[in-house]
Amino acid sequence: MTRTRLRALAAPLTTALVTLAVAGAIYIGTKAPRTASGAETAATPASTPPTASPTPEPSTSATAEPDQHATPSPTRSATSGDGPFGSWRTTGGSHVALTFDDGPDPEHTPRVLALLREHGVKATFCLVGVNAQAYPDLVRAIAADGHTLCNHSWNHDFNLGGRSRAAIRADLARTNEAIRKAVPDARIAYFRQPGGYWTKSVVTVARELGMISLHWDVDPQDWRRPGARSIAKQVTTATAAGSIVLLHDGGGDRRGTVEALHTILPNLTRRFDVAALPAGDASH
C-alpha cells in the first residue's frame, strides 16, 4: 500500500473518528493511528486524536500512577476493569503483563519469543487476523511457548468500534477462526481494539464472544521507532505493580523493540512478577 493510498484512507477515517468523538461514543487512546500494515501515518491528520475527545486519558501515557496499582479492587471482574468502558488498564493484581501487538511477524516475533524464553517470561500476544492466517506456524509457536492469546481484529481496523455490532462480531469471530485454524484448541480470552479506539459496542461484543477488553497503562510508543534506549527507559521508569505494558512485535520494523527487550526483561523480572494474563477457559 502506497503512502498516497494511505493518505486517501486517512481522511475519511479522521472524519469518522471526529464524528464519533463529538458524539461522545468513542474512547480516544493516546496512541496515534497506524495502518493495518503498521506503516505510521504520523504526517496525516489522522495521527492527531480529535480534540473533542470526551474522555482525555492522561494515564495512558508512559507515566504510571503507582498508587492505583497498590490496592487492586477485590471486585475486579471481566467487565469491571479500570480502563475505558470497563476494559482492563491494569492487571488487577500486583503482577505486570507484557503485551505484544500487531503480529505475528515472520522477522520479529521469533526474536521476541526467543528473548522471552531466555528470561523465562510469559507474555500476551494480540494477533491481527490476516497475520495469523498468513503465519500459522508463528501462532503455533506463540501458543506452544505458553503465552496468552488476544484478538486484535481482522485487519487492524481503527474504526471497528464505530461499525454495527454485527460487523464487529463478524470481524472478531473471523479473527478467532484464523487463530484457531492454526491452534484448534486456542483459548482467546482477550480483545484489544486497534489504536485504543474503544467504544461501548466493541467492548460489549467482545464480551459476548467471551473476551475481556484489554487496554494498557504503559505505552512507550515503540511503533514510532524512538530507538531501543527510549523504549527501554520509558518502560522501566513507568511500569509499576499491576501495569499492562503495550509493545509491538509486528506492524513494521520492530528492531528497536527487540533490542529494548534486552534491557526491559532483566529489569522488570528483577522488580516485579512478570506474567501472562490468565489464558481464560477453553470454552471461549
Ligand SMILES: [Zn+2]
Ligand atoms: Zn495494533
